[in-house]
Structures are given as C-alpha cells and as structure tokens.
Amino acid sequence: MLPDERFRRILEIIRKKQSVTVQELVKQIGISESTVRRDLAALDKKGLLHKVHGGATSIDAGFGAEETVAKKSLKNVDEKRRIAQYCAEIIRPDDFIYLDAGTTTEMMIDFLTEKKASYVTNGIMHAKKLMDYGFRVYLIGGELRAVTEAVVGEEALESLRKYNFTKGFFGINGISKKSGFTTPDVNEALVKKTALSQCLDAYILADASKFGRISAVCVAGLDQAVIVTGKLKEPSFLKYTAIKEVSE
DSSP states (O other): OOHHHHHHHHHHHHHHHSEEEHHHHIIIIIOOHHHHHHHHHHHHHTTSEEEETTEEEEGGGOOOOOOOHHHHTTSSHHHHHHHHHHHHHTOOTTOEEEEOSSHHHHHHHHHOOOTTSEEEESBHHHHHHHHHTTOEEEEOOSEEETTTTEEESHHHHHHHTTOOEEEEEEEOSEEETTTEEEESOHHHHHHHHHHHHTEEEEEEEOOGGGBTOOOSEEEEOGGGSEEEESSOSOGGGGGTSOEEEOOO
C-alpha cells in the first residue's frame, strides 16, 4: 500500500473515532506496527493529527497536558472527600470492586470499612494503601504511567478482561454532553474503557471542575455510568445519565 493511501485511511479512522491506538491501526489497515508509527510521526509533523503515546488523536482533540497526581490532590479537596466517602459506604461484603487510579478514588480508601469485599486496582498508591489498611487487593500488571501513577498497556487490558466486577469506581478528566467521559491519554482511556465494560455497576467520581470539560480521548458515553459529584451546577446533565449529588 502506497504512503498516500495509508495516510488517507489513518486520517479517515481518526476523524471517525477521534482517537486510535497503534494496535487498532495495525489491525484495521493491515500494516506493520513500525509502519504505523512512522506514518503517525509523518502526519503529526504535517499537523494533520496529534501523535500521543501509544497512538494518535484528532487535531481537534488537543486539550493540554495532564496534571500530575500531586497537583490534582490539592484541588477541590472537600468536595472530593464527600464524594469518596459516599462511594466507600455503598460497598457491600460480597462485592468484587474495581478501583481506578485517581485522587478521588484514592481518598475512598480512607473511608473503606468492608474487609470482606475484594479490590482490584491499576493504581500503584491505591494498592499500597489498601494493603496497609488490611484489605484484600489485586494489582493488575502492565506499564506504569508516571504522571498518573497508573498501570496501563496491553497486559493491563488482558488482566482486566478476566474479571467481572460488581462495582467499579473511576476517575475522569472531562464530562461533556457531546463527548461523554474523556481523558487525555489513549492508553489510560483504554484501561478505563475495558474496566468499565467489565462492571455490573460503574460510578464516575467527579468534582464540579470536570463538567463541561473535554479531554482528547473518549472513555464512554454518559449513559454508561452513574456520576457521583458535589452540588450539580448544570441540571441539564440529568437528561443524559443518573447523577448522585453529595453536597454538604
């Protein structure tokens, strides 16, 4: 296949999906991983897409760099604490829980009391904290992403597909009526998406700053999870999904 034809097909796929991984392009176009990576680099240089770790996003989907865990942990602390406490209190003895990496999900651990439940996480700090508190915890394998201290990658996805969770609790970067739940990194989005699909009940833990924001990569539609937040400032979101408010 000639380069121009490959470029055309890559751009067509990204226009439709907004984001794509290298492996998805390998399967859909039928070319090698090294060729995909070279093509993405060339298209990024031409300004036709954004090359990101593990794939690419649409040129219209660039929304800035992700903040570190340390920076996130200092924002909206009181609201995050209320959200975390509510979520911890709905866990039951027979639950098999997925706990996504994130500052609010990490706060949940401080409020957990249910020792008969089991916990699976991709958060390094989450796993350590759960272990220190005496909970039964499973840490999925894969590549460690430094900025969020989260485990990502194909090995992580394979691990998650083996589980069926009763409840899952997720952090997110953006919540939009148009784009759903979004996050900046392709690999982290894939982990969230895969874990969410394995949950009987999924909860998005989101303080007020997340509403109306859009990050580069879509994780799921709004109707695929219950949002747990503080005081909802825009009631129109209730048309799209169930929302639990935990205001003071």
